[in-house]
Structures are given as C-alpha cells and as structure tokens.
C-alpha cells in the first residue's frame with residue numbers, strides 16, 4: 001500500500017514556517033537518529049537556505065550508536081551545519097544546544113537582541129519534548145503520536161534565546177516509498193494513513209536482514225521463519241495476537257511488534273546508514 005499523509009494543518013504550517021524563518025537566527029532541525037536521511041524534510045531545506053542550522057539527531061537512545069557516529073561525520077561535512085546527537089529528555093545532552101546556538105549567532109542573545117531559534121522537523125520526532133527540556137518545564141504539548149503540535153508557539157527561555165515550536169511537517173508527494181515506510185516504522189505517519197500489516201512486514205524483513213539476533217531472541221523465532229509473513233506470524237503467536245477463531249491476527253501482531261520496536265524493546269536500531277544515503281543521492 002502506498003503511504004501518503006499530508007493533513008490540512010501541514011500546508012498552513014509550511015506557510016507559517018516560511019514567514020517565521022525570515023526572523024530566525026538559527027534553525028534547529030530535529031531529525032530522527034534512526035533515520036536521519038528519511039526524516040529530513042526537503043521543504044525545510046529549501047526554506048532554510050543559508051541560515052545556520054543545527055541538525056539534532058534525536059532519539060539517539062533508540063539508535064545504533066556506531067551508525068549515529070557515521071551520520072554525524074557525514075553531516076559535519078555540510079557547510080553551515082552542526083550535527084548533534086542527543087535524547088531530548090536528557091538535560092545534560094540538550095544543554096549543548098544553547099551553547100551551539102550562541103556560537104552560530106554570536107551577535108545575538110544579548111539584552112534587547114534575543115537570539116531567535118526555530119525548532120523544525122517531521123511529526124513525532126521530539127521537537128516539543130526538546131523545548132520542554134530546554135525550558136525546564138512543560139511549555140509545549142507532547143504526545144506519543146504524530147501531529148500533536150498543530151500551530152507554532154513561541155517560548156522565551158529567559159537566557160537570551162526565544163524558541164519557536166512548530167508543527168511536524170511532511171511533504172505532499174511521498175515519492176520515495178522506502179523512506180515513507182521507514183517513517184511509518186518510526187511512528188512519524190498518522191495511524192489513519194497506514195496499513196499496519198504492510199508496515200509490520202516491512203519492519204520484520206528489515207530486522208531479519210540487519211538485526212536478526214535481537215529479533216530471534218525476543219520472539220524465540222524458529223529456523224523455518226524465512227519470509228516476513230512467517231516472522232510476523234511467529235511474533236503474533238508469541239504476543240498472543242489471535243482472532244476469535246484462534247487464527248493469528250496479523251494486523252494486531254504488526255501493531256504490537258511496531259510498538260515494541262519503537263519503544264526500544266529490540267535494542268538500539270538504525271534504519272539507514274550514510275552509505276545508503278550517498279548511493280541514493282547519486283542515483284537521483
């Protein structure tokens with residue numbers, strides 16, 4: 001099934017971000033550390049132009065640390081870009097952002113000349129969580145599903161920095177369906193726009209190829225699981241996802257499996273690596 005999700009508030013958010021960006025000194029683009037290429041929004045890259053940018057690789061607690069290190073090296077080669085892996089709930093890690101913002105806009109952050117930073121990124125990536133950690137209190141609404149924030153909000157950190165929280169933004173045409181499936185696996189796409197079974201099969205196949213040990217270990221998979229359907233069926237059996245008639249309910253199995261994968265129950269996982277990104281860019 002083709003994944004496409006661009007609810008009405010996103011078109012409006014795109015216009016609002018375009019307007020706000022003109023008065024912004026530093027852009028904090030929040031990426032998902034597990035899929036830094038697929039979670040990068042080309043619409044935001046176009047809006048950003050030459051503005052200094054910090055690429056935050058968030059949810060780093062869930063990502064494969066060796067792969068994150070490779071991504072950081074890749075992003076550091078981009079002009080005007082700083083890359084910072086972190087977990088938005090960890091104050092010590094998040095505090096590095098304040099210092100980086102000041103470095104990137106040294107004439108700002110003074111009385112009468114606040115530094116204006118805008119936090120942008122795809123839905124459910126942790127933008128509002130990051131802002132709440134920086135603010136030291138719950139200023140922005142947070143939730144474990146996409147499209148929690150639906151209009152921009154300004155938050156004065158009272159340290160010379162004014163932050164804008166913005167709604168998660170995707171793009172109308174999801175031509176790259178591998179990227180769309182990675183986004184869906186991570187939880188960035190609204191549940192109503194998803195066929196859970198297809199996404200669960202995609203994720204099961206990926207895990208079997210890239211991280212087979214935690215998958216086999218957690219669900220005690222038998223050796224005859226040689227297709228994605230077999231794997232998801234075995235997972236469904238283990239997790240007790242059965243229909244009234246005792247058959248395996250693949251939809252429920254996919255939902256339960258994705259919940260576990262997203263919650264880190266299968267260990268730290270990255271869905272893409274920089275070499276794949278470079279190859280893909282060259283192909284285009």
Ligand SMILES: Nc1nc2c(ncn2[C@@H]2O[C@H](COP(=O)(O)OP(=O)(O)OP(=O)(O)O)[C@@H](O)[C@H]2O)c(=O)[nH]1
Nearest residue numbers: 087088123124125126127128129143147148149168
């Ligand atoms: N494990 C982990 N979870 C995180 C992290 N940051 C945020 N989350 C969780 O991700 C979910 C989404 O967080 P939000 O801050 O609402 O995300 P958002 O980017 O503001 O989402 P929208 O407003 O919908 O665009 C919440 O359940 C957070 O607790 C992180 O670094 N690690």
Ligand SMILES: [Mg+2]
Nearest residue numbers: 127128148149
């Ligand atoms: Mg939000």
